[in-house]
Amino acid sequence: MIVPPGLRLPRHRATTANLGAVYPFQASQGLGARGVYLGNDLLSGGGAFCYDPFELYTQGVLTSPNMLVLGEIGSGKSTVVKTLLNRSVGVLGSPGGLPRWTAVLDPKGEYEATAESLGLALLRLRPGGTTRINPLDGGTSTDPDTLLTERTRLIVALVTELLDRALTPLEDAALGWAVAALTRSPRGRPPVLADAARLLADPTSEMVDQSGLTAPELARELAPVRHALGKLLDRDLRGMFDGPSTVTVNPGGRGLVLDLSAVHSDPRALRLVMVAATGWLQSIMAGSGGGPAPRRYQVLEEVWALLGSEHTAKYLQATFKLARAYGVANIAVAHRISDLQAQADDGTATAKVAAGLLADTQTRVLLRQGPDQVAQARGLLGLTAAEAALLPELAQGRALWKVADRTAVVQHRVAPDEWPLIDTNARLAL
Numbered sequence: 431m432i433v434p435p436g437l438r439l440p441r442h443r444a445t446t447a448n449l450g451a452v453y454p455f456q457a458s459q460g461l462g463a464r465g466v467y468l469g470n471d472l473l474s475g476g477g478a479f480c481y482d483p484f485e486l487y488t489q490g491v492l493t494s495p496n497m498l499v500l501g502e503i504g505s506g507k508s509t510v511v512k513t514l515l516n517r518s519v520g521v522l523g524s525p526g527g528l529p530r531w532t533a534v535l536d537p538k539g540e541y542e543a544t545a546e547s548l549g550l551a552l553l554r555l556r557p558g559g560t561t562r563i564n565p566l567d568g569g570t571s572t573d574p575d576t577l578l579t580e581r582t583r584l585i586v587a588l589v590t591e592l593l594d595r596a597l598t599p600l601e602d603a604a605l606g607w608a609v610a611a612l613t614r615s616p617r618g619r620p621p622v623l624a625d626a627a628r629l630l631a632d633p634t635s636e637m638v639d640q641s642g643l644t645a646p647e648l649a650r651e652l653a654p655v656r657h658a659l660g661k662l663l664d665r666d667l668r669g670m671f672d673g674p675s676t677v678t679v680n681p682g683g684r685g686l687v688l689d690l691s692a693v694h695s696d697p698r699a700l701r702l703v704m705v706a707a708t709g710w711l712q713s714i715m716a717g718s719g720g721g722p723a724p725r726r727y728q729v730l731e732e733v734w735a736l737l738g739s740e741h742t743a744k745y746l747q748a749t750f751k752l753a754r755a756y757g758v759a760n761i762a763v764a765h766r767i768s769d770l771q772a773q774a775d776d777g778t779a780t781a782k783v784a785a786g787l788l789a790d791t792q793t794r795v796l797l798r799q800g801p802d803q804v805a806q807a808r809g810l811l812g813l814t815a816a817e818a819a820l821l822p823e824l825a826q827g828r829a830l831w832k833v834a835d836r837t838a839v840v841q842h843r844v845a846p847d848e849w850p851l852i853d854t855n856a857r858l859a860l
């Protein structure tokens with residue numbers, strides 16, 4: 431007997447009342463199986479949900495590898511990040527056989543176990559402490575133009591935040607001249623912030639010529655900038671950024687965790703420290719030494735601190751824009767959707783910063799939000815009414831994922847040996 435090819439299944443009989451509830455073409459398309467397993471997609475019948483920002487970027491599904499993770503305290507944000515890192519750093523590499531590189535800005539001091547598990551260096555930064563990083567030390571980049579741009583961008587962001595006002599055109603220009611002078615005439619070691627402060631007090635003749643003022647006049651005009659830098663150099667935040675780095679970071683290694691918990695309780699200090707630390711990381715990432723760049727994650731936990739001021743929100747936005755150039759997936763973690771509306775001076779600037787950040791972030795992981803955030807979720811994140819209404823209903827560990835134009839509702843799964851990485855409940859209970 432000739433058996434026809436194909437699938438052979440037992441015949442199934444049902445009433446039209448039951449069959450009327452079957453929607454065979456209703457399953458979500460999902461993101462495919464490339465990437466690491468994070469949990470189950472409840473929109474595609476509980477199928478495995480796998481994700482890797484770099485893979486989707488390479489496939490053209492995403493035009494930016496950045497991610498935003500939003501959710502109430504305790505909703506499971508850090509768990510999403512830690513399990514993603516733990517699984518992808520262990521399993522997926524980078525082109526050229528390099529390992530993935532991970533940098534975490536950890537304002538709550540909760541990544542120690544993750545650092546241990548992934549072999550990341552753990553650096554504890556605290557005022558008056560012994561670990562120093564020099565935001566101007568330029569990593570291993572040898573390109574003077576890259577160095578100049580990075581250093582200027584960073585020092586302008588720091589001083590703007592320290593002064594809590596926009597820089598005058600002269601202050602802005604003078605910082606650029608000072609950084610150029612320090613970058614063009616290397617002194618056997620990378621410049622430090624104190625070198626810049628010294629040049630502002632005692633400008634070079636070239637700086638004086640460029641300003642059109644006399645040397646004492648220029649020094650007087652720049653005194654506020656110098657005094658502002660003093661906060662990091664000899665006042666309350668000294669001992670973290672005021673000298674040569676005490677650590678060297680191997681860009682070909684695994685990466686690092688910067689524990690910032692010592693300044694967590696002071697939002698302004700945290701903001702400054704985050705700007706200085708991301709600037710330092712940026713310079714490491716900019717200088718991958720010409721070879722193929724590894725795929726890198728930069729995790730910015732508690733990113734609301736940077737969003738709390740217009741200057742630093744703009745800095746963050748610029749950092750996100752650079753992600754593609756440096757092969758970095760930024761993973762920003764914040765609480766409320768309204769955090770994205772930085773407390774900027776006027777509505778237009780605010781809207782622009784939020785829109786710019788979101789435009790460079792095509793993966794949004796939305797965990798539980800209060801009902802008061804639903805309207806903003808629709809407006810800012812472009813959710814449908816049904817998607818936005820889902821947010822207050824999400825249980826711990828469950829998230830609405832928007833990945834470019836794809837949608838999933840994921841129940842995140844924690845493996846038994848991952849509990850020590852994520853169990854912040856247990857730590858709080860101690």
Ligand SMILES: Nc1ncnc2c1ncn2[C@@H]1O[C@H](COP(=O)(O)OP(=O)(O)O)[C@@H](O)[C@H]1O
Binds near residue numbers: 505826842852
């Ligand atoms: N997917 C999950 N499965 C089981 N428990 C979870 C899950 N996500 C979070 N939790 C629990 O919730 C706690 C808080 O999660 P966490 O990720 O630290 O929250 P958040 O970063 O949003 O404040 C964790 O310590 C864990 O006990």
Ligand SMILES: [Mg+2]
Binds near residue numbers: 507508509
């Ligand atoms: Mg957290």
